[in-house]
Amino acid sequence: MMKKHPRFAVVGHPNKGKSSIVSALALDDTVQISDIPGTTNKQRSFPLKVDGKILYELIDTPGFQRARRVLAWLEKHDVSADKKHDVVQMFITEHRGDSQFNDELELLEPIMQGAGIIYVVDASKPYGKEYEAEMEVLRWTGQPSMALINHIEETDYSSEWKRALGQYFKMVRTFNPMTTNIEQHVSILESMAQLKEEWIAPVKESIKLFERYQEQRIEESSQVITQLIYDALSHVEELSLSEEETTTDEKERLEEQYKQYLRKLEIATQKKIEKIWNHDNLQKKQTFLTFKNLDLFSEESASVFGLTRKELLITGATSGAITGAGIDLLFAGHTLLLGGTIGALVGGAGAYFGFNELSEIKVMGQLLGKRYLQMGPMKNRNFSYIILGRALFHTSSIATRSHAIRSVAELSMENAFKEKWLDDSLRTSLEKYHKKFRSLDEINNETLKEYETLIKNILFKLIRH
Amino acid sequence: MNLKSYLDLYELLKNDVSSREERRAFGLSYGLGKSPLDQVITWTSRYYKKLKSPLLSETFSSYMYGVTMTLVIIAFFLGVFSGITLLSYNGHEPVNVVYFMAMVIVLPLFTMLLTVLSMIRSQSAQSILVHISPAYWLEKMLGLLPNAMQKSIETFKINPLLSNWIVIKRSQLLAIFFSLGLLLSLLAVVATKDIAFAWSTTLQITPEVLHRYLNLLAFPWREFIPTAVPSLELIEQSQYFRLGDSLSDEMIHNASKLGEWWRFLVFATLFYALFLRFVLYLVSLLGYHLALQKSLMGLEGVNTLLRDMNEPIISTHALHVEKISSAVQKNIQHIQKLDTSYDVVQGWAIPLSKLTVVIDSMEVITPNIFEVGGGNTLEEDSEIVHKSFGEVLLYVKAWEPPTMDFLDYLEILLESVDKVIVCPIGTEEESYKAKAKWVDIWVQKLSLLHNKKLWVKI
Numbered sequence A: 001m002m003k004k005h006p007r008f009a010v011v012g013h014p015n016k017g018k019s020s021i022v023s024a025l026a027l028d029d030t031v032q033i034s035d036i037p038g039t040t041n042k043q044r045s046f047p048l049k050v051d052g053k054i055l056y057e058l059i060d061t062p063g064f065q066r067a068r069r070v071l072a073w074l075e076k077h078d079v080s081a082d083k084k085h086d087v088v089q090m091f092i093t094e095h096r097g098d099s100q101f102n103d104e105l106e107l108l109e110p111i112m113q114g115a116g117i118i119y120v121v122d123a124s125k126p127y128g129k130e131y132e133a134e135m136e137v138l139r140w141t142g143q144p145s146m147a148l149i150n151h152i153e154e155t156d157y158s159s160e161w162k163r164a165l166g167q168y169f170k171m172v173r174t175f176n177p178m179t180t181n182i183e184q185h186v187s188i189l190e191s192m193a194q195l196k197e198e199w200i201a202p203v204k205e206s207i208k209l210f211e212r213y214q215e216q217r218i219e220e221s222s223q224v225i226t227q228l229i230y231d232a233l234s235h236v237e238e239l240s241l242s243e244e245e246t247t248t249d250e251k252e253r254l255e256e257q258y259k260q261y262l263r264k265l266e267i268a269t270q271k272k273i274e275k276i277w278n279h280d281n282l283q284k285k286q287t288f289l290t291f292k293n294l295d296l297f298s299e300e301s302a303s304v305f306g307l308t309r310k311e312l313l314i315t316g317a318t319s320g321a322i323t324g325a326g327i328d329l330l331f332a333g334h335t336l337l338l339g340g341t342i343g344a345l346v347g348g349a350g351a352y353f354g355f356n357e358l359s360e361i362k363v364m365g366q367l368l369g370k371r372y373l374q375m376g377p378m379k380n381r382n383f384s385y386i387i388l389g390r391a392l393f394h395t396s397s398i399a400t401r402s403h404a405i406r407s408v409a410e411l412s413m414e415n416a417f418k419e420k421w422l423d424d425s426l427r428t429s430l431e432k433y434h435k436k437f438r439s440l441d442e443i444n445n446e447t448l449k450e451y452e453t454l455i456k457n458i459l460f461k462l463i464r465h
Numbered sequence B: 001m002n003l004k005s006y007l008d009l010y011e012l013l014k015n016d017v018s019s020r021e022e023r024r025a026f027g028l029s030y031g032l033g034k035s036p037l038d039q040v041i042t043w044t045s046r047y048y049k050k051l052k053s054p055l056l057s058e059t060f061s062s063y064m065y066g067v068t069m070t071l072v073i074i075a076f077f078l079g080v081f082s083g084i085t086l087l088s089y090n091g092h093e094p095v096n097v098v099y100f101m102a103m104v105i106v107l108p109l110f111t112m113l114l115t116v117l118s119m120i121r122s123q124s125a126q127s128i129l130v131h132i133s134p135a136y137w138l139e140k141m142l143g144l145l146p147n148a149m150q151k152s153i154e155t156f157k158i159n160p161l162l163s164n165w166i167v168i169k170r171s172q173l174l175a176i177f178f179s180l181g182l183l184l185s186l187l188a189v190v191a192t193k194d195i196a197f198a199w200s201t202t203l204q205i206t207p208e209v210l211h212r213y214l215n216l217l218a219f220p221w222r223e224f225i226p227t228a229v230p231s232l233e234l235i236e237q238s239q240y241f242r243l244g245d246s247l248s249d250e251m252i253h254n255a256s257k258l259g260e261w262w263r264f265l266v267f268a269t270l271f272y273a274l275f276l277r278f279v280l281y282l283v284s285l286l287g288y289h290l291a292l293q294k295s296l297m298g299l300e301g302v303n304t305l306l307r308d309m310n311e312p313i314i315s316t317h318a319l320h321v322e323k324i325s326s327a328v329q330k331n332i333q334h335i336q337k338l339d340t341s342y343d344v345v346q347g348w349a350i351p352l353s354k355l356t357v358v359i360d361s362m363e364v365i366t367p368n369i370f371e372v373g374g375g376n377t378l379e380e381d382s383e384i385v386h387k388s389f390g391e392v393l394l395y396v397k398a399w400e401p402p403t404m405d406f407l408d409y410l411e412i413l414l415e416s417v418d419k420v421i422v423c424p425i426g427t428e429e430e431s432y433k434a435k436a437k438w439v440d441i442w443v444q445k446l447s448l449l450h451n452k453k454l455w456v457k458i
Helices: A018-026 A067-075 A081-095 A099-112 A130-141 A158-168 A182-193 A197-234 A248-276 A286-290 A299-304 A309-330 A338-353 A381-399 A417-421 A424-439 A445-464 B003-015 B020-031 B036-050 B056-086 B097-120 B134-144 B148-153 B160-192 B207-217 B232-237 B249-253 B261-298 B302-310 B352-361 B378-387 B404-416 B436-447
Strands: A007-012 A044-050 A053-060 A116-122 A145-150 A171-174 A237-240 A361-364 A372-375 B333-335 B344-348 B368-372 B391-397 B419-425 B454-457
Touching: A007 A018, A007 A099, A007 A130, A018 A044, A018 A053, A018 A116, A018 A145, A018 A182, A044 A197, A053 A197, A067 A081, A067 A099, A067 A130, A067 B378, A067 B404, A081 A099, A081 A130, A099 A130, A116 A130, A116 A158, A130 A158, A145 A158, A145 A182, A158 A171, A171 A182, A182 A197, A197 A248, A197 A381, A197 A424, A197 A445, A197 B302, A237 A248, A248 A361, A248 A372, A248 A381, A381 A417, A381 A424, A381 A445, A417 A445, A424 A445, A445 B261, A445 B302, B003 B036, B003 B056, B003 B261, B003 B302, B020 B036, B020 B302, B036 B261, B036 B302, B056 B097, B056 B160, B097 B160, B097 B261, B160 B261, B207 B232, B207 B261, B261 B302, B344 B352, B352 B368, B368 B378, B378 B404, B391 B404, B404 B419, B419 B436, B436 B454
Parallel strands: A007 A053, A007 A116, A116 A145, A145 A171, B333 B454, B344 B368, B344 B391, B391 B419, B419 B454
Antiparallel strands: A044 A053, A237 A372, A361 A372
């Protein structure tokens, strides 16, 4: 049955990266990718759907197993070019249920139902004559086709492949599913649209939606990160006291509970981010997530993701000066700018001396008889930059990771990462919100939205450029 | 929109009652053209039935109602008793109206000022102005009493803005009932006793000055009910000095007139303690409503809900989950070094020219070299099988995994010869040395044939 939307069958020799290409183009990490040939033995559809409506469909197929036999069967029928398509259909009809040609039927069926052909080869290995039977079979189908050159390894035999593929396909493109980004992705989609005139409009619409999809995910990530920062900075941990006197053990227990909460919060956020970017099955180095070697509260974290003592001093002083300047403005400058100066000094000093502290531990509820220890909200100004830096690093790493990659993700930190997203003006803007989050005051939706916009812009910068 | 909507939405979002698809379907069916707030409220009213009983909103409302009613009754009786105490008349000394005026004019004005300030500072979670409210502390004290209902809601963390407005609103209500108690006691005492009102103060205030002030205080009703404004004559007659041995003659002479103060006191209570407070109560209702809106829109998960409703669902993933292929075996005879000569040497999809180079490089001698597979037809391959005998060394491209086409050929070949050694080779650049990972794939695939004549060079 012919389907109205464009369909593209990704076909080729076994183990040439068909599933990797589908995985990367469909942003789906559930595709089984293996070195063992025959991992894919059923066609699998990956539709781009908008509110349930399919705009285009990618179909992953098994590799050719008996191409020469199929071609031999086809060539027994001496027919004119316009009848070759029918002969392929006859082959399918005649061999349906024949396990010998299971893979060929699986890959030919969508093509015969109108799917465009995307023939995948690996140009890191030399061209061989055995591919010709496959390409010849595909030519018999008469369907629009293009070749996609993949590079599984470093070596390059592209020129010989291009010469050979040029004999069979009008369009030959290079695409590396492991290193693809949104621009390359869109570029491949544009090429696919060219296969058939009536596919141009729907695929172009798909490209727009695809870009919107990317934006949606950046927005969702910003929302999740905003919630993380707000929750982390405003969290208050409590521990009921049984005795009159507070023991060191109780204080330590509370502090550990407080840290544990923040760690769990970060892990939960990372999971959400991975889900947003369809990386649910991502394998990561657990040491990174459990902070065994790099604790959220270690000095190393602070220097890599957070601000240095000097940067913190400047940020504290700037935000203090802004508050003080407000007072100066209120008095039309009659304060001789003392407000700004004092604000800067107080802010700077607070930032400097509060560098190593997380939060105070207080005994609460003494008057009412229900005594408990309380820790939080976060007092450490640097912490907000540490947790934000880590969240941004994780999100940008996940967002730019191809879905074709199955290796364990080593989210190793870079010292230069902070410079990629944080500058002085942004630091001042962020500090304004971090201060509000730490205050425990009611944070309205607009404030969170403003912060979210800041995060969104950072993520755009990190992911799209 | 009310507190119930807020609590129901809180619970719905917490329990995640609808899928992304359901939310989008709801957005498309009911949400188009509506404001975000309306969308959220409509969604809540549609889905709250999915929540398990008892609803948090019911428990919380019931708790709130109970606490408010208790506090209102306390405030009312406190007002009644305060009024009776202030108006207590022992027959020897007149009742000083200054106390009552302080209670119905000064105190309400002062607390109303605090209320206005707390309204302005309502954003603050730890607003002192809110925390000094009697309503806040009375509720705290009630919270200390054993209460099963309170336990069930203590995990619920209400939005600080909303919480502040609940306290502000409730404080106004308590103040109104307190003032009603005062008014009732005033009316009751006036109706049941003959009270001589007087005024007394240490401050150097002349009757003229007091008259001016009282006239000013009575501005809302002085035009309509002039009898409810104390005249200068009454003020002069009712001035009381504590150091006198007894009541002055003038006071005794005008005893019947001294009671006239009650009208002023009633109207002062009605206007300052009740009317203005009621206005503030209405303002607090408005503020509470706005806070409710803000809090509702600020609930965790609302933005996601709105986005789910209004953003199209774009998906690219597969329709069905892929089945993972079964485990592999590696059970095959293998050699690590090739012999120096073989009866036949074949190359699967390896051109003769290259095959010769490979044979030379591996120092193998053979009288029969054939290219199989690749560009050959099936018939050509069959002929080569017929020509093959003895021990066959079959070179394959290690990087090209074995296809069924190859296995078909191999099975036929194995039937015709004594032994086949499959030797995977690398590319020319790799000096024909196959990478271990590729050889491994060949081993796995060839193991499936379970043929004793078959060997692999690893």
